[in-house]
Amino acid sequence: MQRIIPAAIAVAFGTLIMSGAYAQQAPDFSKVEIKTTDLGNKTYMLEGQGGNITVAVGDDGVIMVDTQFAPLHDKIKAAVAKVSPQPIKYVINTHYHGDHTGGDEAFQKDGAVVVAHTNINKRLATPVANALTGVTAPPATGDALPKQTYTGTSTSVTVKGRTAQVTYQPNAHTDGDSAVYFADANVLATGDIVSVGGRYPNIDVAVGGNIKGMIAVVDNYLKLANDNTKIVPGHGALMTKAQMAQYRTLLVTARDRVAKLISEGKSEDDVVKAKPIQDLEQQAGANETATANFLRLTYRSLKS
């Protein structure tokens, strides 16, 4: 059966749709199960469909990082209820993409307050076409927009006994990325600046994303982390600092090889044809189309 893909989901799945792996198929949310991993100190990682979720349980409420897709709201809520009877008081968005913010509206209707960098509201309210797919999401209004935004370099979110340190990471995956760190649990939620598991990271160059910024942020993350840090990537399995260092090497290698071709006067299509990162394709577990897309976004980053 061919499904019609809602624009917000199409934007989030842009790269996959183009890859052919999920050709014209929206995910079947009824089949998604939420897997909960205990990270210690009443902190959990939730995996379903879309961006990973981090949950920190306090004495009078829960802080949750990202919300995946709207149709998964009930399942995510049930998974959180299994680890705490407290209400979800705050949701923090790592960035605006629909696979991380889709559930915001329903969680705010439940009484949570969504906290985000101010650029997330800008991107949700006035969407820009995806650089690869040309798809534009419908504008968000009302409860679908974060109620508490911050500008500047950081903010914090607190429930009784738990604090999330939220730090703005400029021009990396998007222009509104936040890192979320729970110091008491030594858990870092990176958003899509770190994205692994059969894929390259997406770089949303249409809204100021840039591979140079991604590398700079991963360097910040490597400084913050120690060998015991539990790193929740935007996509993929829980990571260690050593695995994040490997991921940094992938980004730097791609940047350097594309920069070299640009210095030789190569066009975007030339760079794709030159196949400069075949070895990384295997490391990322990606396919040829994904490699081409990643090269295009890297090229555009370096040209901008």
Ligand SMILES: [Zn+2]
């Ligand atoms: Zn994203």
